[in-house]
Amino acid sequence: MNPYTDKMNRYNHPHKLTKLDYILRIIFVLGGIVLLGFFCPRESSMQLHYRIGEPWDNNELIARDSFDIYKSESKLKSELDSMKRYYEPYYEKNALPAVTQTERLKHDLDSVVISEQQPRVYVMRAVNMLQEAYDGGILPDSSYNILQERNTGSVHVFAEYESENVPVERLKSERMTYEMMMAQDSALRALLLNIKLDRYIKPNLVYDADKSINQQQEINKMVTVFAGRVQVGEKIVDKGQIVTPAIWEKLASYERHENERLKTPGELWSRLGGQLLYITLAIICLFFFFQQFRSDYIKSLRHSLLIWLLVLTFPIITYVLAENDWTSPYIIPYCMLPIILRVFMDSRTAFISHLVCIMLCAVAIQKPFEFFCIQTMAGLTAIYALKHLQQRSDLFTAVMLVIGVSEITNLCFDLLHMNFFNTEGVNGDTYIYLVSSGGLLLLSYPLLFPIEKLFRFTSTVTLVELSNANNPVLRRLSEEAPGTFQHSMQVANLAAEVANKVGANAQLVRTGALYHDIGKLKNPEYFTENQNGVNPHNAMPFEDSAQVIIQHVMHGLELAGKYRLPKNIKAFIASHHGRSKTKFFYVSYINQNPGKEVNDEIFTYPGPNPATIEEAILMMADSVEAASRSLKEYTEESVSTLVDRIIDSQVKEGFFNHCPITFENIETCKQVFKNKLKSIYHTRISYPELKR
Numbered sequence: 001m002n003p004y005t006d007k008m009n010r011y012n013h014p015h016k017l018t019k020l021d022y023i024l025r026i027i028f029v030l031g032g033i034v035l036l037g038f039f040c041p042r043e044s045s046m047q048l049h050y051r052i053g054e055p056w057d058n059n060e061l062i063a064r065d066s067f068d069i070y071k072s073e074s075k076l077k078s079e080l081d082s083m084k085r086y087y088e089p090y091y092e093k094n095a096l097p098a099v100t101q102t103e104r105l106k107h108d109l110d111s112v113v114i115s116e117q118q119p120r121v122y123v124m125r126a127v128n129m130l131q132e133a134y135d136g137g138i139l140p141d142s143s144y145n146i147l148q149e150r151n152t153g154s155v156h157v158f159a160e161y162e163s164e165n166v167p168v169e170r171l172k173s174e175r176m177t178y179e180m181m182m183a184q185d186s187a188l189r190a191l192l193l194n195i196k197l198d199r200y201i202k203p204n205l206v207y208d209a210d211k212s213i214n215q216q217q218e219i220n221k222m223v224t225v226f227a228g229r230v231q232v233g234e235k236i237v238d239k240g241q242i243v244t245p246a247i248w249e250k251l252a253s254y255e256r257h258e259n260e261r262l263k264t265p266g267e268l269w270s271r272l273g274g275q276l277l278y279i280t281l282a283i284i285c286l287f288f289f290f291q292q293f294r295s296d297y298i299k300s301l302r303h304s305l306l307i308w309l310l311v312l313t314f315p316i317i318t319y320v321l322a323e324n325d326w327t328s329p330y331i332i333p334y335c336m337l338p339i340i341l342r343v344f345m346d347s348r349t350a351f352i353s354h355l356v357c358i359m360l361c362a363v364a365i366q367k368p369f370e371f372f373c374i375q376t377m378a379g380l381t382a383i384y385a386l387k388h389l390q391q392r393s394d395l396f397t398a399v400m401l402v403i404g405v406s407e408i409t410n411l412c413f414d415l416l417h418m419n420f421f422n423t424e425g426v427n428g429d430t431y432i433y434l435v436s437s438g439g440l441l442l443l444s445y446p447l448l449f450p451i452e453k454l455f456r457f458t459s460t461v462t463l464v465e466l467s468n469a470n471n472p473v474l475r476r477l478s479e480e481a482p483g484t485f486q487h488s489m490q491v492a493n494l495a496a497e498v499a500n501k502v503g504a505n506a507q508l509v510r511t512g513a514l515y516h517d518i519g520k521l522k523n524p525e526y527f528t529e530n531q532n533g534v535n536p537h538n539a540m541p542f543e544d545s546a547q548v549i550i551q552h553v554m555h556g557l558e559l560a561g562k563y564r565l566p567k568n569i570k571a572f573i574a575s576h577h578g579r580s581k582t583k584f585f586y587v588s589y590i591n592q593n594p595g596k597e598v599n600d601e602i603f604t605y606p607g608p609n610p611a612t613i614e615e616a617i618l619m620m621a622d623s624v625e626a627a628s629r630s631l632k633e634y635t636e637e638s639v640s641t642l643v644d645r646i647i648d649s650q651v652k653e654g655f656f657n658h659c660p661i662t663f664e665n666i667e668t669c670k671q672v673f674k675n676k677l678k679s680i681y682h683t684r685i686s687y688p689e690l691k692r
Contacts, residue, residue: 025304029287032312033279039319040275041364048255049417050237052248057417061236067257069228069249079223086219088165089147090156090211091137097204098134102127105200112194122188126181130200133177136170140203144173156215157205177201230254279360286311286356294349302455303345307353310337315360322364329365330433333440334358334375335382335402339395340444344457347383354379374409374434381405382441389460395445403438407431458566463511466569473518473563483529484520487625488513490680495621498672499614502665509614512572515565516618519556519573523548529629542589546582546603553577553605575615576622577605578655610659617669619655620647624673634681636674643673 050056071079109123137157139147147155147168157166172180178198182189227249230236236250237243243251290298297303314337318329337357341350358375362368385398410430448459465471469478478485492513499506524530526537526548537545556573586603610616623646631638647670650656656666 021299025298028305028308029283032308033276033283035312036279036315036319036360037272037276039316039323040272040279041319041323048251050243050248050251052243052245055240055242056237056247058239060238061251061254063230063232063234063236063254065257065261066232067230067253068226069230070225070253070256071227072245072249072252075227075249076223076225080220083219083223086222087152087216088154088156089152090158090208090215091139091205092208093137093157093159094204094206095159097138097202098131101200101202102131102134105130105195108195109191112191116191118187118191122191125184125188126192129181130177133172133180133201134204136172137166137205138177138201138203139171139173139205141173141175143203143205143207144171144176147171156211171205174198174201174203275363278363282356282359286352289352290349294346297345297349302457306344306451306455306457307341307349310340311353311357311360314357315364318361319364328429328433329361329371330374330430331436331440333437333443334361335378335437335441336444336447338379338382339386339398339441340447340451342383342386343389343448343459344451344455350383351379354383370410370413373413374406377409378402378406389448391461391464392445395442399438399441402441403435406434406438410434456567458508458568460507462566463507466511466565467507467514473521473559473565474514476521477518481520481524481527481530483531484517484524484527487529488515488517491516491618491621491625494625494673494676495614495617497676498617498621498669501668501672502613502617504613504617508568509572509617512569512614513618513621515556515560515569516572516576516622517552517556518559519552519554521559522552522555527552542585542592543602546585546589549582549585550603550605571611572615572618574606575608575610576618577607578609578619578650579607580605580650580653580655609655609657610661612659613661613665616656616659616661620650620669620673623647623650624677628677628681631681634678636678639677639681640674643670643677647673 048058106123106127109126110120112118113120113123152168154165154167155171157164178201181197182192184192227246230250230253236254237247241247287298290304297307314332314334317332321327321329321332334354334357338350338354341353355376358372358379361375362372365371381402382398385401386394389395448461451457452459452462469475474485477488492510495513496506496510498504499509520527520530525534526545528535537548540548553574553576557570560570560573581600581603582605586598586600589603590598610619624643627642627646628634628639631642647666651666
């Protein structure tokens, strides 16, 4: 077996996993579980949904522990406000300003009165008014305004050995004192203006912060934050019961108690164990799915690595966002995972992987059930809408459908939790995040190229590009081997039609059919479809002719490597003849050498036999199309006989033993081939000649 065939055999039939392979995969899985457990948020909180005046939607709630009932903030604030009337701030009375300022005022007024020859009675009146103000107490304007704003009734005024409660109405501010003294007759007012009265009015009450704060704390202690206590086993609320203010306080206190309990070390370790167990179960379920239905993906390192990286990436991003509370997880484009896996693998793998991924993400979401439903619906829509990604508009259409379904699903939950006409409490940001998430899904298109190259996959977009007849190798084929090119085009059409009928990948088999015979570019004149009356095989031994024909498979693989064709296209080149024989030369050799032992390997293609349903379809289409050209007449009976004979022979020789094609598929293939060949080689009517 040549080296190219050996490579294709290993590509199409993954080798049996060794102990090292199993160890590596176990390390990947365990490492992923540890990584998810490391990033999974430790902080957890309970959030109950309840509102005063609305019924309790959940089942009856029983207290698991005893806890205190906290008063609501509004109620507590109201009680604290009501206690403010007992609050009396402390002010220390300073005797010095009264003595010094009244003496200065008396001295300065005496000088002015003498100089202006005014009665000295004005001096005594001004000094007495200022002394009365100081005796009652003068406050800074700012302090007096604060007392007025707070509606403070009285204050504690204390000196060295005396303390008394003074009504605020007896106190004066600097401005009030000034205005009182200036509200006299014009003569006295003129004298006071002359000496600038405000220079003699200074506050003599100083705020004592320590004593005032102590008194405030004592008053606050009189207001308890508790409204009662719920005992263990006590019913907090029953299903359908209207939430009253008292029940609301119990629910809020229960929620607070549970959140404090969740922060204890024992709860943190318990939560970590639960997270790791949950993650492990989800990963095991994913593994069992692949073990049961997609074991080839487990054997293929590139398939399993891509799935594993995608399944890990989105939960880690979700955990980081949830831990740091940066933004809503709904902005993450989770549907990127099913889109990528749908393009490179299959719908079932895409859906199960997406399902496990959002299960892992849901443990960090506040409303996990709603999140799970929204993302499941979105993922199903993405998989259904993106059957074939052949152009950018296909992805855009899928994104629009995903956004629409996500928004409708979120709207359904909003309608379930509230009256249709009551929009209070609706989180409009979630709708914006879902639209943004859909926009980020468009990044899937540019991501396909690096993923394709890194993991050696072939997307439908690449297959469409390769199907372009202007590609260098196809252009060479049309110019240097036009007969082979036409044959490849016919085979591509036949194979694509069959693939559509049996549910295979039509674009893949069409592209493979276009390239399956490129090896004939090496010696195009040795193949009948390219000959013009001269057959070089007439002068060659049958063995040499057979080898020239057989070598077009190896030459095709060489050209595929030169033009960097994908591996699944190389698989079509290697397997389109399987392990069949060049029957014309094989039979001719036996007829010419009767009784002589024949070395079958000389006349046998290197293979391998088809390993996929697409490769089997191409083998049948290639054989049927080539043989149909040798028919002497094209009737329904001759075409049907030809198709049955060729395909039955291939089945009998075991060419399809290693590919997942069923007998029902084979019968469908036969029927399609017959119908297509009859339409291609239909009988044409003879046109009459014009009689002159």
